[in-house]
Amino acid sequence: MSSILFTLLFVPFFTLDIIKNMFLMGFNNVMIYLLLFFVFLDFSSGDNVTCISGCECDTKDEVINCHNLKLTSLTLPKDSIPNFTVLRATNNDLQYLPSEDLLRSKFPQLQGVDVEGNPNFDCQSLRYYRHLTIFSDCDESGVIVPKDIETPTSDDDNECGLRCTISAKAKALSDYAKYYWEKLLEKLRRFDRENKTWNEMKDLFNNLHNAVKEIF
Template sequence: MQFKFTCLSLLLFSSAILSYGYVFDCLDDCECDTDDEVIHCHNKPNRDRLQLPQTRLRGFTVLGLTKNNIKVLPSQELLKEKFPDLVAIDIEGNKNFDCSTLEDQYTKIAVLSDCGKEVPLPDNVTVVETVGPPTPECDLKCQSRRHYDSMHEYFLRLWELIKQKLAELTKQSQFFRDLQDFFTEVGKRISEA
């Protein structure tokens, strides 16, 4: 009986996830979302560095690393080598991050951080909901939907923050115009979905 329940739970979970997008486990306890092109690596206080893939991981434009314990990021060159399509990283909520490592280092990747902010990301903010155990109010399919919806909402919020950051940049290099065009196109795609 337990085996049937476990199989049924896995089937429901898989169908719920697949019906809302293709999300799979990747890297070090992260989730790769192919619909939004985001790698989600959130809410792991014991994660102090980004585990890089052994081979290139293409097709992901955003890397979300919020609410971990990351102190430094790999070099821009190494990040672009391992994630060739990467255009933005969110490291908000990493209290021990060394902000001095960002100065003039990342010119091809937009980095969102708490560095220089008067109010950092609050501790009580959950960036992406985790899949919890089923409850009478919210079964496994409901839990999966909440999780996927929170990942999508995170992407939309991040997209708005990146647009704001790009608008603040006074230097309009070709890279930033291309980046702006990319996010405008992503916004259109999301609006049409």
């Protein structure tokens, strides 16, 4: 009962005191606080969730973005997280990926992993990934051949304002999602048309091609 009386008597005065102090700080400061508040709301109610420590996990584009974070390993979540199809781990220092079974158990809809730009990656480990599509700098002989390709990124926003930075990061993820699917389609195009694998995947290729055209 006493706690209820305290709430009724003192909380209104506490709230009014906060509002008074905000106006005493000046209109510009109030606007800054309001802007930060709305930015917080945008992030907390948006499409970003926690999935891999340090990475941006965007449910809209279904991309786990771990680009250019100087990672030497991937710390996977304890629980399974659905609806992510692409893991982007480009431009890090990864030598290995978690096992295919572990990746698929944590991300059931995962279809591909991009590890381009990891100069010490173990190319021999790729043979153990039979269901996931892995994009790397490894050539057919198992040797790292760096590609002179700039993948879409949100790093070039040092002189960008807050609103611009948020917009740029969202666009970078969308650009990368498009870039990834284009790479996947190109890889499918390279299959031998007489190969049994190609014949089995032809319908998938056509569906993906049409989906990319509709989205982008």
